[in-house]
Every structure is written in C-alpha cells, then in structure tokens.
Amino acid sequence: MGAGEVPGEGGRAARAGGGVTGAREVRAQGAEISAPALGMILFIASEVMFFAGLFGAYFTIRGGATGWPPAGTAELEIWIPAAATVLLMVSSVTMHAAAEAAGHGRDAATARWLLITIALGALFLGGQAFEYSQLDFTVSDHSYGTLFYSMTGFHALHVFAGLVMLGLVWIKTSRGHLSHGRSGPVVAAGLYWHFVDVVWILLFATLYLLR
Amino acid sequence: MELFRGLKARGRRFLLGVLAASFALFGSACETNVGPQDFLTPEGPVARRADGLWDVTFAIAVVIFVVVEAVLVFTLVKFRRRPGREAAQFHGNTKLEVILTLIPTLILAGLAVPTVKAIADLSKKSEGALDVTVTAKQFWWEYKYPDAGVVTANEMHVPTRTPIFLSLESTDVIHSFWIPDLTGTQDVIPGRTNNMQFIADEPGTYWGQCKEYCGLSHANMRLRVIAHEPAEFERWLQDQSQPAANATSGAAAEGQQIFLQTCVNCHAVQGTEAKGTIGPDLTHFASRETFAGATFANTTENLRKWVDHPAAIKPGAPMPDYGLSAQEIDAVVAYLQTLE
C-alpha cells in the first residue's frame, strides 16, 4: 500500500522486513501468497464459521418446530429472489473479469468491470429491499420470521460491505494506485465477493427451496 | 537481600508447616464431612453408582498426582545448578515418549468403559416407578403427584426403596434440580421435559438446591426431599389430597378474608375460591417445615417478615408487597398456620 519500502501492509510483506537498502536482499520463509490475499482468505474462513453458526441456529430451531412456516404464514414467493440470485451470480462473473484485467495490468478494463459488479450488487440489494416490503410477517412474530430476516439481513450487510470494499478498490484503480501489477487488493476484494455470492446460493436453497 | 536470604531457610520450614497443616485439615475434613448436601455420602443407588465411579477416578488421580509431582520435585532437586554440573544436550527420547503417551491413553480407556455403561444404565426408567412432575419457577419448586392429584411445593415427599421418576419442566428460565445424596443434576429447561430417576434407601430429609444460575435469588432456591416408609407415605398422600377447612373464628378468619382479597391472585387453597397458579399451592402450607424455596423455617416470626416485605428477605422474590398493616399480617399468618 502506498509508496516507500514498508514492511508489512500489503504486497510488500512478501519480503521479510521490506526493503533493507544496503543490506543483502533476503526472501522470507513462506510468503507464496501475498499478504492481502492471505489475510482475506483467513477472514473468509472466519466468515464461513459465522454463517455456519447461523445455519446451525436455523436447522436447530427448524428441527424442533411443529410447522414451517408456522400456521398462518404463507410460503415465500420465489421469483424476485430467484432473479436476484441470477444478478448476483452474473456479478461474480464480472468480478472475475475485473480480477483478470487487473492481473494483466489493464486498468481501464478493471475499473469498468468493477463498476458493473457494483451496479449488479446494488440491484441485488434493491431487490431484497423490495421483497422485504412485500412480506406479511415481521422479525418478532415468530422464530421463522426471526431467522428469515436475520439470515438474509446479515447476508445483505455482507453484500453492502463488499460493495464498500469494491468501491474503495474502484477508486484506487481509477486513480492508478493499483497499476504495475499490484492487483492484490482487487484479487482480495474479488475473493470476498465470490464468497458472498456462494453464501447467498446456500441461503436461497435453504430459505426458499427447502420446503 | 540479606532479608531474603534469611527467609530462604525459614521459608522452607514454613512451607513444610503449611503443607503438613493442610494435609491435616484435609484429613479431618474427610472424617467429619457431615454437611447435609455432601455427595460423598450417597444414600441411594443412583448416587452410589456415581460415587463408585468417583472413588475409582479419585484413586487413580491421586496415584498419578503423587507419581508425577514426585518425579517433578525429584528433577528439581537432583538437577539444580551446582558447581561442575553440566546440562546434557539431548532433544528427546522417542521410545519413552511413546510409552508415556500410551499409559494415559490406556488408563483413560479403562475409565471410559464403566462410565459409558453407567450412562446407559442410569438413563432407563424402572418398572413401578412413582411419577412426580417438577415445575421450576423463579425461585421455588412445584411438585405434582399426577396419580393422586396432589400439588405441593419445595418439599418433595417420597416413599423409600421405590424408584421416583421425575418429569422436569420450567415456566421461566433454566433451573437445575439436584439432591446430592440421592442423585446428580438435571437441568430444567423451558420448552422441554427432562427426566431423572432416584431411589432413597432410608427415611430421612435430603437437601438440595437449584444449581443453574437463575437470577437474583438463585442462592435461595433450595429444596428438600423427605423420604418415608411406603405406608407412611401413603398416609401423607391421603392427607394432602384433602381440601383445606375454612377458618371459622378469630384472627384466622380475618386472615382468610384478607387472603381471599389479595393472595388469591397467585395462590391456590383447595376448598376455597383461591385458585391462583402463579405462586405455590398453599392448601397444606402449615404441614411444611420450610417455605419460600425451602429457604426459611416455617415459623411465625419468619412468616411475618415474609408477608410484610418478601423481597427484603429474599431478593427478587416475585411475591408483591401488599402494604398490609401489622395487624393484617398477623391475621394472614394465623390463617396460614391453620392450613395443616
């Protein structure tokens, strides 16, 4: 990140201690993966546990429930979320294109693909907001509502965080901060975006398809 | 520094003294443990089964403890730095390490077998068990004898040498039912019914208390199990299934009036119009030795304090303070004492 030979912080971490001008160049043990990418992989591993906890809660409560959804609550409409799912899956493809472009140092293409990805993510959130407005139960009505809103809500928050992350990367790309093959942040943000996408597919299957 | 050097020799002697004293204390404690909630003195087969496993585990643990600590102390003394002592430079000893990994593994496997067997055995319901439903509430216990239609609180009466099969339920938060001399703990969880079983060998009063933190007066949610010879138990059950007699005269009658205007919201007294289910059923209140979660002895003095201002002597008790006058309190207490 930024200029100068700084140990740690970004791709420079690959060299132990960063630039030691005047001393012999030494390569750190390990360090096959760039620090931001490794950090992101670890963070995603931790997020997997978070969603595993939520899914665990879902199946614990659903397993002990007498009716699902409880009597008096209609089954969920499937078309809007299905369309949103397609949007999100397409956004994973465009994200992949952005990372590819960044890997080849094509800044303009990277920025463009990032912008398309952001737009698709924003559309997904819009679709979810619309779906919320159509539902006839609330978060406090019953454990079904509690689980539905908290799981989709947490996912939406992650989509939002992903959008912020992509936004920052987009600004940096447009300003030329990430040229010369420093694609680490784009790759890292991309990993996160794909993760959010995969979680949604699991959520969609669990909440809408598993009747 | 002089001070600390002096301390060294004396310190060692002092330590030895402390050690000796603590062993003596431990010894005496083992001899004189007469606490009513002690679970090293089981009084029924369920508790005895657990205690038997404990005895084996404890014996093994003591042996391991003595051996390992002795080796440790020996090492510390033998290999302390002395002039001319050179540390031997070795990195390990694979054979020894494998052996020392296998030994604890084998010991644990040996312990696992009787443990798993006991878990399986203790989970079965016995033939001819007496059913009792326990409902835990902040901070007291309700017992229902479904076959006899009797409801009582805090003190559970049971026949000796008979399996008692409990169904445990909670209406508010998680509690935990425990009578150490007869059986271990079973959590009582809202929304589910847990079961446990125990047998009392001899007549007597066995103490227990709520073991899962349940709020302000968790410490004051105690209980008793009173075991009778079977014939005597039948008599008790008979008595308890009778409705209460109306108080006809004096302070008690006045107390009944007050009771039926205020206490009636929460309490039931069979044979009157009091049918409340929030608090304990008081039909045979005067036959109980204790009240308020088996926390207070059932005396006039304690009852006065309780009726006057419950939360003052039992923090967080849900029973409201009705602001009764001293005279009214005396009357209510007098009424309660007629509920034999």
Place this chain on the structure above:
Amino acid sequence: MATAVWEQPRRRNIFARPTATTGWYSWVTTVDHKKIGILYGVTAFVFFLLGGLEALALRTQLATPDADVLSADLYNQFFTMHGITMIFLVVMPMGVAFFNYFVPLMIGARDVAFPRLNALSYWIFLFGGIFIYSSFLLGGAPDGGWFGYAPLSTKLPTDGMDFYAVGLQFLGIASLAGAVNFIVTILNMRAPGMTLMRMPVFIWMALVVSFLLLFAMPVIAVALFELMFDRLFGTNFFQVAAGGDPVLWQHLFWLFGHPEVYILILPAMGIVSEVLPTFSRKPLFGYAAVVFAGAAIGFMGWGVWAHHMFAVGLGPVANAAFALSTMFIAVPTGVKIFNWIGTMWGGSLRFNTSMLFSVGFVAMFIIGGLSGVSHSIVPHDAQQTDTYYVVAHFHYVLFGGALFGIMSGLYYWWPKIFGHRLGEGLGKLNFWLWFIGFNLTFGPMHIVGLQGMPRRIYTYPDGMGWNLWNLMETVGAFVIAVSTLVFLVNVAVSRRKGRYEAGADPWDARTLEWSIPSPPPEYNFAEIPVITHRDDFWHKKYFVGPGKTAEPVFSGGAAEAEHEAEHHIHMPSPSYFPVIAAFGLLVAAYAVIFGLPAVAIGLLITTLGFFGWVFEPGAAE
C-alpha cells in the same frame, strides 16, 4: 534511530501521517508492534487489578455464612464481571501482548503483516473494555454470568446484558483482526531459513491460538447477535413461546467456549516451553511432540463442547460420546507435562523467579488436568457440575496455568522489553506469596465443592460444613492481593536507573529476540538473520561437544553489533486512523443501547477512519 529518514518536510495534507516518536501522542498513533504490545500488557494488567478487586469483594461476601457485604444484585454483577474481565480483558489480551511484542522478534521480522490493523485491534480492545466497565455507571453491569445463559440473559431488566452482548462483539472484532494479523505474519514473514519446524514453540502456540480465534469468535458472534436481537428487537431465537430454543445458546456458546479455554492456556504453554529450556540450559524435550500436542489440542478442542452440557439432557448417546472425547483430550495435555519434565531432566536448573513461575505452572496444571478428567465421568459430573469443585478446576487451569505462565513470561522478557531485569528478591517473595495464596484460595474449593456448595450463590446458610473452607479461601485471596502488590513494588523499584541493567542476553537464552539489544531498536533487526537451526541464537553461541555438553563458540556469536544499515531502514509510519476507526465503533456500540439512529454517526466515523486509512500515504512524506 531510524527517525532520520522520516523528518523530511511534510506536505499539508489531511492524510499526512503523524511523525511523533515520543510522548503520549506517539503512543496513540503508533503502529509499532512493540509499543502496541506494551499497551496491551499495561491495559490488561489494569483490568487484572479491577477483576481482582471484584474477586476480593466476592470472597469477602462469602467468607462467612449469611453475610451482608454485597447485595445479591451487586454480587451477581461482580461475579459476572469478574469472569468477563479475567477471560476477555486479562488473560486473552495478555497473550496478545506477548504475541505482539515477541512474534516478530522471534521469527526475525521487523513488524507484523498489517501494522495499522494491529493498532486498530488494540484500540478496539481498550474501548471495548471501557465500554463494558462503563455499565457500572450506566444502570448496572452485566448480571447474567459470563456464560449468559438464555433465556435468563434475555430477560434481565437492566442494560447490563446489552453491554455484555455488544461489548463482547466489540472485543471479538479485536481478536479476529489480531488473529488474521498473526497468522499472516507467522506464515509470510519468517526470516529466511526459519522453516515451520524451526519455529520456537511459543510461535507455534501463537499460530494455533490465532486459528482457534479465527474460527471460534464468529461462533460466539452469532450467539451474541441473537441475544442482542432478542433483547433489543424482540426476536425469538431463545423464546420458547414463539418457537425459539434456549439450548441453541448453549451449543453456540460452548462451541466457542471450549476452544476459548485453549485460547487462554496455549500462550502460557508456549511461554513455559521457552522458559524451561533457557533455565535448564537444555533444548526442549520432544519438540515435535510438544508442537503436535498443541495442534492436536487445537483440533480436539472443537469436539468436546457438550461436556459443559452433560446436565442439559442431550441423551445418553451424546453424553457418552462427549465423555470419551473429553477423556482423550487429556492425552496431548499429558504429553506436554511429560515433555516439560523431560526438558528439566538432566539439565542445570537455575531457579530465577521466571523459572519458579514456570515450574509452578507445571505443578499446578497437573492438578487442574486431573480434576478436568474427572468431569468426563458423566454420572459423577452430574454431581460436581456447577459446584465449587468446577470453580477449583478451572482456576487451577486458568490461574495455576495461564496466569502463572504469564507471570513467568513477564519476569523472563522484562529485560528485553525495558532493558532492566525485575528484582529477584522481591520476585521470589512475589512467587511464593502467589503460590501459597493461590493454593489457599482454590485448593479448599475442591473440598467445599464435594460438600455440595453450588457456584454463583451470593450467600449460604450456616451448618453446611462450608464455613472453614470459605474463610480459608478468602484469606488466600488476600494473600494473592498482597503478592500482586509485591509485584507492583518490584516493578517500581526495579525501574531505578542502573539497578538491574540487562544486556541483550541476560539469561543466556536460545531464541532470536535475545540476539538484538534490549530494548530492541524500532526496526528490530539491523540485518535480517538467516536461520540454520532450531534455537538458532543458541547455536551461534554454543555447539554440542563430544560429551553431549554445550561448548561455547569463541568467534563472535553474542548480541549482534549495531550495523550501519539502520539509517536506511524504513518503518511504517504512525497513523491516526486506527484510533479514529475504533472510536467510531465505540460510538456505535453506545448507540445500539441508548439510541439506535446514532449508530449511523458511529459507523460514519469508522468509515471515514477507514477511508483515511486506505488513502493515507505509505509513509510520512
């Protein structure tokens, strides 16, 4: 110092990085892992004093039957806060303090992978601690136990449990960021030649702990969110009437909670594995076994959570399965004990205070381990669960284990951190009072537990046979307090100039951190070392002679001389933004409890902090 390169004319830029290297401002903006380590340590010690005062109050109340020192309400707040404090605000951050200071030094790196993220972790930890403690002034501290069992925790009337739910989330963010940071540092920034199996055991334990945190914190995060939502938004995770399930909380909590136990104890095990070889003048016995046992504990720690729930009624099959897993997790722990004794066997033992605490750790941990195994005997666990026997057990592990290890580490590394040793005379007094006080406090709890005294009761009646033991425990608690005072006096006295001046390598130690000056320069290593051995620094000083004894190497070898290179080493510049981002989260945390819309303000501050973070220049220019 390397400051020379930083003091170039600054542009007026709101993203310009701060440059102070001394004074309080330098501490607020520091991204130096060593300063952050000291901040962690000092903060955790202050919380240790607070948690200790709570413990003294609890023990005073329980010294006699039917006592009236604390009300039931205050007692419940204190025992809850004592647990939260000692676990989340003392033992965990103390481990992190050592990780911060010594992970880079012991692997031959100049800093951690993400220095500013590291600073962010610290500020979040500090603000989280202040946040939770401020509840005492804002209507009442958490009073549902550190385990916060639902549904009680969803129903307690004060804001205390809101502070618990939000505050622990807050601290969790710090732990998570720290975990990512240490894993990347350890995997990516080791000096050349330092293969995984040449890493000091302490580094291995840091790695295992970081992975445990990485996977355990999100699980409790889920539980805490659910608790918070049930309390604040009327959701129904734990509300039976609306289809919720209170046992769900226990599964999530203990799925976090048991790995957490190892998060607390493994750093101390790592410290002991460094101290014992140094003062025995021998390499660690069975390095591979100790490393493997640590990793095995890390894995098996995920399969034992329901042994906290034997009384829940999960059924005989589940209980038997968890009994077995609980028994067998004792095996790797036993392996470690044998290896520590094996390390001392045949050595030349020097009983410095640090060594005494490590030996004390081994001696006490044996007791905690044995009582731990007895919990797996399910039918008897049904007796001892939730009694003082359990309190005795985990204090033998967490006080006799973790805290003894931490004290050992403090005495061991003090000269490296501050350039002077702590006094040995006061140190030994400190140790013996600590040792006696500890056993006096927690030893009798075994007995009183077997006599049927439950935990978490604010009072008990006379005539239960518990009086003598309780009085002894209270006396012991005050002995520990005196010992802590002795430690503080020792710290103050030892500071006097020149009194216990220490060079680079006062203990004739084995690992890399002792090869550089005390205290270490900002950039740690003038020249990144190239590693050829496990215990590389020892191998620069000694070789193993024909009689299997250590012979000194005469050519050089001792602490490295200062190099000219230092003027060319660029270190990451300090930054304001971590503290700003953390402050925003603090505002958001209060807003969750006291005025939901204000959460936006807090998150805005945090977002601005991160914005500045991303766009500030890489170094002061």
